[in-house]
Amino acid sequence: MKVFGKAALFATTLVLAGWALATAGVAATTEAACADRSLQGNTIIVPAEVRNYGTMQYAQTVDLEDKELVLTFDDGPDDKSTLNILDTLDRYCVKATFFFTGARAERYPHLVREAALRGHTIATHSYSHPNNLRRLSWNRAVRQITRGISEIQGALDGDEATRHIKVAPFFRFPGLNHSSPLRGWLASQNISTFSCDVGTDDWRRISSGAVVYRALRNIRSKRGGIVIFHDTHTRTARALPDVLEQLRVEGYRVAHMVPEAATTAQMALSDNGLTTATIQPQLPSSDGPTLELKPALSLH
Numbered sequence: 001m002k003v004f005g006k007a008a009l010f011a012t013t014l015v016l017a018g019w020a021l022a023t024a025g026v027a028a029t030t031e032a033a034c035a036d037r038s039l040q041g042n043t044i045i046v047p048a049e050v051r052n053y054g055t056m057q058y059a060q061t062v063d064l065e066d067k068e069l070v071l072t073f074d075d076g077p078d079d080k081s082t083l084n085i086l087d088t089l090d091r092y093c094v095k096a097t098f099f100f101t102g103a104r105a106e107r108y109p110h111l112v113r114e115a116a117l118r119g120h121t122i123a124t125h126s127y128s129h130p131n132n133l134r135r136l137s138w139n140r141a142v143r144q145i146t147r148g149i150s151e152i153q154g155a156l157d158g159d160e161a162t163r164h165i166k167v168a169p170f171f172r173f174p175g176l177n178h179s180s181p182l183r184g185w186l187a188s189q190n191i192s193t194f195s196c197d198v199g200t201d202d203w204r205r206i207s208s209g210a211v212v213y214r215a216l217r218n219i220r221s222k223r224g225g226i227v228i229f230h231d232t233h234t235r236t237a238r239a240l241p242d243v244l245e246q247l248r249v250e251g252y253r254v255a256h257m258v259p260e261a262a263t264t265a266q267m268a269l270s271d272n273g274l275t276t277a278t279i280q281p282q283l284p285s286s287d288g289p290t291l292e293l294k295p296a297l298s299l300h
């Protein structure tokens, strides 16, 4: 389908098709689902050097062009929404970064693997999402981070098809409630911290239409940036087709963040530091057109 003359009709059809696939538990292949590449943007190589990204909290963000954005989804995977969101992303031929939690990865390991197989970046967001890691003891806070990583990597390791894929050295604090000491610890493990540039309010109890409105309003006001969604909400799954279709009409592009190919992050995966694992980056997705590679850091 390459004609988008009736955007609303298309979006409705897309939602219905997506829910049908989710209900049936059948994963559409990326190639079959990819209908229009006009929203597809650059692959952003995030340097191995540890940084804090996202102007909502930090001085710098990934280096994006005007009207270019990065899609991120937190808190999943979720058995009601994640597969539908993956289908929508496939339909628009774009890749996102998923900040999964370890507890949900334990529960839905097949969805972690599905996101990875479809070429998305797999990042982490603690084990059980305590809303403020600062309020935990140091050991418990670090354990939340390391157990999150190990469970999500465990989901990838649980199948031959995804065993070669490694969790990205990207961490997002639950509730965006960071602390300087914990960011320092993450840096010692070669893990970069990701906040965001653009909120969508999809965590609030609002309608999917309100998510569409607020997401577009906030993206337009910044003309792009790292956008934060949550794949644990059906309102987000329902809103995403309309958000992406409107962004396509307005000439936006969706970039895909991947760790620098040469990155090797040594990450302690236990409280006592006796166990370490080598976390290697995912390679950029090979499907789609030849993409411009550029460094992620923006110092302006």
Ligand SMILES: [Zn+2]
Residues within 6 Å of the ligand: 074, 075, 125, 129, 173, 174, 175
């Ligand atoms: Zn979260």
